[in-house]
Amino acid sequence: MDTHKPQPTSGPAAPGSQPGGPTGPTVLADSTAMVVAVCVAFAALGAGVGWLVRLLAKWLVTLEHAPWQGPARLLTSIPEPWLTIGVLALGAVLGLAVALFGQHDELAVRVADDEVVLTRRAKPRAFPRAAVRLAFRDGKELVLLGQDTAELAREGCTLSVQRLAGAFREHGYDWADGDPYEDEFRRWVPDTPGLPIGANALFTARERALGKSGAAEDARELRGELARLGVVVRDRDKRQFWRLVP
Template identity: 40%
Template sequence: MPGKERSEVRGKAHGEVRGRTTELGHPWSDLLLLLVGTPLVGLLLGLSVPRLARWVSGSPVLPWRDGVEFLGRLDAPWQTGLFVAAGLVAGVLLVLTALSEDMRLKLTDERVRVEQDGRSRTFERADVSAVFLDGRQLVLLGTDSGQLVRGEPAPRAAALAEAFRAHGYPWQDADPHASLFRRWIPGTPDLPAEIHALLAARQAARERKAPRDARDLVDTVRGLGYVVRDEGAQQYWRPLAGA
């Protein structure tokens, strides 16, 4: 049995190729910056809080002046230590949140596994009709043109394109169905009332910063024959191919 081949995926992404398996995650440079830089910035901000508070307290239009001036007086060594500890903890929490929200990919010639928001999903190569980037988000479409996956991946664009093409996936330079999307206008007769209700619920989920709920509603809408995407604060829709 041949030994496992291992090499780094080109395109400056952190990836591993084992035989015919490619794993893609954070580029090493980005990972180092995230793991070291973010907590360091939090630590420095914590160290600077009293000094910054004293500096801004001289502004004539400063809101919450009493609170800012109070922070400026907290410059005892133990108080500075608390600020530093709080800034460091905040930086670490930001790193953990960023890592948990990023998409990780494992590709073979037969299937792709996507890890996102603590969930792992696997799709057969034969069930993927298109792969492309929509802005900074990676999108996989199914054979019915419905959205299988959408999210911001850790790897960079060049590494994504190279990896998917190397394993024979239909990488596209843009959404092949982009011209079919129409802006959602509540109450338009072009959509059934059930879809309007789901899109209204999804808009509310987006406004309250609940991305997982919004993604779950995308899956529900797809089951009824439609695809949803966002442009800024607006939702756009199209029917599934052949619907």
């Protein structure tokens, strides 16, 4: 039996219970000014890297023996000012591309009276109000818990705690200052007893995914497989911790 009760921070009454009826949805995402600032900064950084590449190429061709002299000679064969213009422009474009990709990967949160929508990489995931028991920030992740205490979502999130808490409270959702099931998590080690059949194999595969660069999607999918077995997973410094859904 579930003896652990979440301790949500008190918020406003449920939507529709106050005069004026339901309120409009609240959308939380990086501001336009922030996006522009990041893009400008990365473009400038990319241009700076391009300038350094130009200087490095010109230095390499002066050496008698040095690596990358072939590409350096090819680069410096471009006449000025086109060489300088080209490396600065290319560096700026690459820096801008990195910034735009990073912004595309940021989480946007839409909180409405009837649902919560989390959008990352232009892929929205909607959670009906009745399914959401509690919301909170766990480190740098936004977590939504379902009525059975299972995690509906755990997403990396750079939005401020204050903005998130205010949005959820405004629309009548329970918001907690931390994970109410914190004490139930245990560190996973190979062949951990008490886990559902097949969970240890999934944890082993997920541990390998966490150790590889670019395997974040694999780790996410394996988290989903463990969730279907009733196991809640969270990561700390590439170590896996778990609790069972009551």
